[in-house]
Amino acid sequence: xxxxxxxxxxxxxxxxxxxxxxxxxxxxxxxxxxxxxxxxxxxxxxxxxxxxxxxxxxxxxxxxxxxxxxxxxxxxxxxxxxxxxxxxxxxxxxxxxxxxxxxxxxxxxxxxxxxxxxxxxxxxxxxxxxxxxxxxxxxxxxxxxxxxxxxxxxxxxxxxxxxxxxxxxxxxxxxxxxxxxxxxxxxxxxxxxxxxxxxxxxxxxxxxxxxxxxxxxxxxxxxxxxxxxxxxxxxxxxxxxxxxxxxxxxxxxxxxxxxxxxxxxxxxxxxxxxxxxxxxxxxxxxxxxxxxxxxxxxxxxxxxxxxxxxxxxxxxxxxxxxxxxxxxxxxxxxxxxxxxxxxxxxxxxxxxxxxxxxxxxxxxxxxxxx
Amino acid sequence: xxxxxxxxxxxxxxxxxxxxxxxxxxxxxxxxxxxxxxxxxxxxxxxxxxxxxxxxxxxxxxxxxxxxxxxxxxxxxxxxxxxxxxxxxxxxxxxxxxxxxxxxxxxxxxxxxxxxxxxxxxxxxxxxxxxxxxxxxxxxxxxxxxxxxxxxxxxxxxxxxxxxxxxxxxxxxxxxxxxxxxxxxxxxxxxxxxxxxxxxxxxxxxxxxxxxxxxxxxxxxxxxxxxxxxxxxxxxxxxxxxxxxxxxxxxxxxxxxxxxxxxxxxxxxxxxxxxxxxxxxxxxxxxxxxxxxxxxxxxxxxxxxxxxxxxxxxxxxxxxxxxxxxxxxxxxxxxxxxxxxxxxxxxxxxxxxxxxxxxxxxxxxxxxxxxxxxxxxxxxxxxxxxxxxxxxxxxxxxxxxxxxxxxxxxxxx
Numbered sequence: 001x002x003x004x005x006x007x008x009x010x011x012x013x014x015x016x017x018x019x020x021x022x023x024x025x026x027x028x029x030x031x032x033x034x035x036x037x038x039x040x041x042x043x044x045x046x047x048x049x050x051x052x053x054x055x056x057x058x059x060x061x062x063x064x065x066x067x068x069x070x071x072x073x074x075x076x077x078x079x080x081x082x083x084x085x086x087x088x089x090x091x092x093x094x095x096x097x098x099x100x101x102x103x104x105x106x107x108x109x110x111x112x113x114x115x116x117x118x119x120x121x122x123x124x125x126x127x128x129x130x131x132x133x134x135x136x137x138x139x140x141x142x143x144x145x146x147x148x149x150x151x152x153x154x155x156x157x158x159x160x161x162x163x164x165x166x167x168x169x170x171x172x173x174x175x176x177x178x179x180x181x182x183x184x185x186x187x188x189x190x191x192x193x194x195x196x197x198x199x200x201x202x203x204x205x206x207x208x209x210x211x212x213x214x215x216x217x218x219x220x221x222x223x224x225x226x227x228x229x230x231x232x233x234x235x236x237x238x239x240x241x242x243x244x245x246x247x248x249x250x251x252x253x254x255x256x257x258x259x260x261x262x263x264x265x266x267x268x269x270x271x272x273x274x275x276x277x278x279x280x281x282x283x284x285x286x287x288x289x290x291x292x293x294x295x296x297x298x299x300x301x302x303x304x305x306x307x308x309x310x311x312x313x314x315x316x317x318x319x320x321x322x323x324x325x326x327x328x329x330x331x332x333x334x335x336x337x338x339x340x341x342x343x344x345x346x347x348x349x350x351x352x353x354x355x356x357x358x359x360x361x362x363x364x365x366x367x368x369x370x
Numbered sequence: 371x372x373x374x375x376x377x378x379x380x381x382x383x384x385x386x387x388x389x390x391x392x393x394x395x396x397x398x399x400x401x402x403x404x405x406x407x408x409x410x411x412x413x414x415x416x417x418x419x420x421x422x423x424x425x426x427x428x429x430x431x432x433x434x435x436x437x438x439x440x441x442x443x444x445x446x447x448x449x450x451x452x453x454x455x456x457x458x459x460x461x462x463x464x465x466x467x468x469x470x471x472x473x474x475x476x477x478x479x480x481x482x483x484x485x486x487x488x489x490x491x492x493x494x495x496x497x498x499x500x501x502x503x504x505x506x507x508x509x510x511x512x513x514x515x516x517x518x519x520x521x522x523x524x525x526x527x528x529x530x531x532x533x534x535x536x537x538x539x540x541x542x543x544x545x546x547x548x549x550x551x552x553x554x555x556x557x558x559x560x561x562x563x564x565x566x567x568x569x570x571x572x573x574x575x576x577x578x579x580x581x582x583x584x585x586x587x588x589x590x591x592x593x594x595x596x597x598x599x600x601x602x603x604x605x606x607x608x609x610x611x612x613x614x615x616x617x618x619x620x621x622x623x624x625x626x627x628x629x630x631x632x633x634x635x636x637x638x639x640x641x642x643x644x645x646x647x648x649x650x651x652x653x654x655x656x657x658x659x660x661x662x663x664x665x666x667x668x669x670x671x672x673x674x675x676x677x678x679x680x681x682x683x684x685x686x687x688x689x690x691x692x693x694x695x696x697x698x699x700x701x702x703x704x705x706x707x708x709x710x711x712x713x714x715x716x717x718x719x720x721x722x723x724x725x726x727x728x729x730x731x732x733x734x735x736x737x738x739x740x741x742x743x744x745x746x747x748x749x750x751x752x753x754x755x756x757x758x759x760x761x762x763x764x765x766x767x768x769x770x771x772x773x774x775x776x777x778x779x780x781x782x783x
Contacts, residue, residue: 036580040587091567147382149764152515152567153713156706157756157763168749295575298568331586333698336579344572348564 022299024356025345026313033338042330050328057323058316064323066198066207070277072315073210074099074269076308078293080221081137081265083302087225088258089238094140094155095266096290097162098133102267103274104166105132107185107281108175110192110274121191126213126271133267134260136162141259145252151259159290167283177280185281194276208276214308217265221304224261234258266290292318295343314339383447383456386765390444390463397470398437405429407478414484419611429477436470460765464758468735475744486738487618487731491626494723494730495691496521496701498629499684500708501715501722502636506677507552508717509640510670511653511775515570516555517681518705519577524548524685526581529696532598532689540598541686548682549675551577556674560667563779574705582698589696600694601625625683625691629723632680636719649673653773656780666780681705710759717772725762732758 030051037047058068078095085092109128113121140158143149169175170183177186194213198205225231237244237254245251269289274281296314300306321335345352409432411425443459472481500517507514524544532540551573558569589596601623609620640646651659652669660666689696707729714728715721732755740748 036583040584042587143760143764147385147764149760150713153706153710153763154760156703157710157760160703160756161753164749164753168747291575294571298571331583333579333583333586336575337583338579340572340575340579343568343575344558344564347568347572348558348562350562351558351564354562 021346021349021352024352025342028345028352028355029338029341032341033334036337037330037334046328046330050324050330053324053327054317054320056320058320062201063205064319066205067319067322068312068316069211070206070208070315071318072311073214073276074272074289075293075296075314076214076311077217077269077272078266078290079296079300079307079311080217080304081262081269082293082297083300083304083307084221084225084234084265085258085262086297086302087238088234088254089241090141090144090255090258090262091152092137092140092155092259092262093152093294094137094158094263094290095269095293096286096288097155097159098137098263098266099270099273099286099290100162100166101136101270102129102133103270103285104169104175104185104281105129105267106271107188107274110188111186114189114191116191118191121189122194122275125188125192125275126268129267129271130264131267133270134264137263137266138256138260141256144259145255163284166281170281170283183283188275188279192275193279194272206277210272210276213268213272217268218304218308221265225304230257266293269293292339295339298343299346382765386456386460387444387447389761389765390440390447390459393463393467394437394440394444397433397440397467401470401474402430402433402437405433405474405477409473409476409478410480411476411483412480414613418613420613422613424480425483427473429473432473433470436466439466457765464761472735475739475742479742481738481742484614484617486734487614488622489734489737490727490731491618491622492730493733494726495625495629495687496684496704497708497711497729498633498723498726499680499687500705501711501726502629502632502719503677503681503684504709504712505715505717505719505722506636506680507555507674508712508776509653509773510649510673511656511773511778511780512556512559512670512674513566513570513777514555514674514677515567515709516551516573517708518701518703519574520548520551520678520681521685521688521701521705522581522699523551523577524682525688525700526584526685526696527682528686529596529598529689529694532694533595537599537601537690540690541683544686544690545679545682548685549679552675552678552681553671555678556671559779560670563781566777566779578699581696585696585698596695598689598694600692601690623691625687628683632683633719633723640719650773653775656775660782666782707755707759710763714762729755729759
């Protein structure tokens, strides 16, 4: 990847990179989103109302914050995997498929281990999800390493294959819920469910123990990338594959491992959804999380901590968008537009500079003084 | 480096050989026992001007011969290597495997081969035009992941403007909007030096968001805005009466003709005109092109914009060329398969068209096989084109070379 994804653009200060650019991006995207609404005949009062709803639905109450975090967890998990891939020079579009495979595997393992205690069933189901995701992503990694097939194409194809595979498997007797004709899996038994955290305050709060899993994975990804030998190899082959090879690193293994770790994280995101929120697997349960996670990884500059905050921002937009649809009657698809605009402003710092020149001249002076 | 390359090629040849052997074995074990009876392929309808007799194939014998041939090719590749032959054998092998599969599925029944070929061409259109858009932009070294979004934008605009002002206006608007997104991509990657893949992802997400938003916000309420006329098939006099060839090639709508004509035009442009030579120079070695006085930025802008227009035209097929109404995300990954077609076609317009025809064939094969009632679950048939894409990209990509500067931004000194 170029420097745009790695957070060192033209030697600008960390503050500018991590705070000012994302802030401008968010503001610009919201303004353009308002223009889109105005262009489709939404009245100014409704536009104001919808942004108020966006705020209220994302951070306005305990329930809103719980919803924001709930929506953010799978985005952060899958985004961490994608960020690892980007750092290793791999453009993995396949998080969506890895989420499907991982989420389904977690359900299957959860059902199989349902009679055991929660100390065995839950870790077992999570591990199954991670392993399935790792295997599925590993296919693309292996194809890249062994034949040079570009991972962008193979992961996209694996996504499309995974949707069909899910539709098929949900109808097989081993997985399908008894007595149902439609494609739906058996329910995850209590022992394998990610427990809800805040039900003692209000039974409707959906935030679940996936939060701890996600925080642990943020720390793990940070350690792996910046403190371990393997992570060094990932980054080295991402920065300069030829140099890494001459330094004695095995390019093929690095690719397969990087893809597998990314897939394991995406698989955990899938398990997080099926074990934490849905309680079962249904067709299309991945709901585009894998694609939004690409944006999250880019927005977080492929840095684990950045990915976490980017995921929370996207989760907030998601939760707020639902409120917006209810309160103001504006379609939630508007959130997709805003998210894509955020990406473009983040990934093209020159564009942000062209639109908001004043914000950067000041910052430039500050840099000179220090 | 050469040693490394040779090793990689050898391994690739081995893998290709292994795939062919596996295919042969699968066919011998699973298909052959079930293929007793004759397979009847209908080539013409009774109402045709020049009817031709049906093609009758003895099932069992054909399938066994096919599996033996596959095994022979596979073993030869596995033992003898020879990278030169691997792509050719893989191609021939896949054709044989598909033929055996068809004979197996049709054994004891009859099946309209002409109808399937006709549908293949129709289904190849968006893939071919997407691939062509890919060729045009990658030849100037701009990786275009945004084709999917450009197709979707074309489909949407075609439906909207087509409903308001008629089919031709809709088509023109779709082409124009495709061009706009091509221009946006060029601006992002050339002027603002954004990462090319991120720029493409942005276009895909933005178009998906915008079109879904408008279709749920506006089309739900004003259904008349999403009800465009559809271009009917244009019969070419005399030629459309030819047996088999007539219905397949000369009785299609303007999108099918357009895909063939554009592939021809693009070939002429890229390989036989001064501008095409300049475009390729920019894709191979922008610094050298710049030194010779070619405006690298301008060339990239122009070519990527044209690529967007081609994709916009391809997108209009989804609405104006088939159903007349827009549905959210209706392109369903065709733009990405178009990218695969571009790689398979080795960054050549005609190659991309041929590859798209193969994908179109796989697509319509799956549709027709579902009608024949094979014991294979329909989900697996639906997967077949994607698996074929992976096999093809894995089997061929090592031998295909992208334009040298592909994906790299160029900064003028």
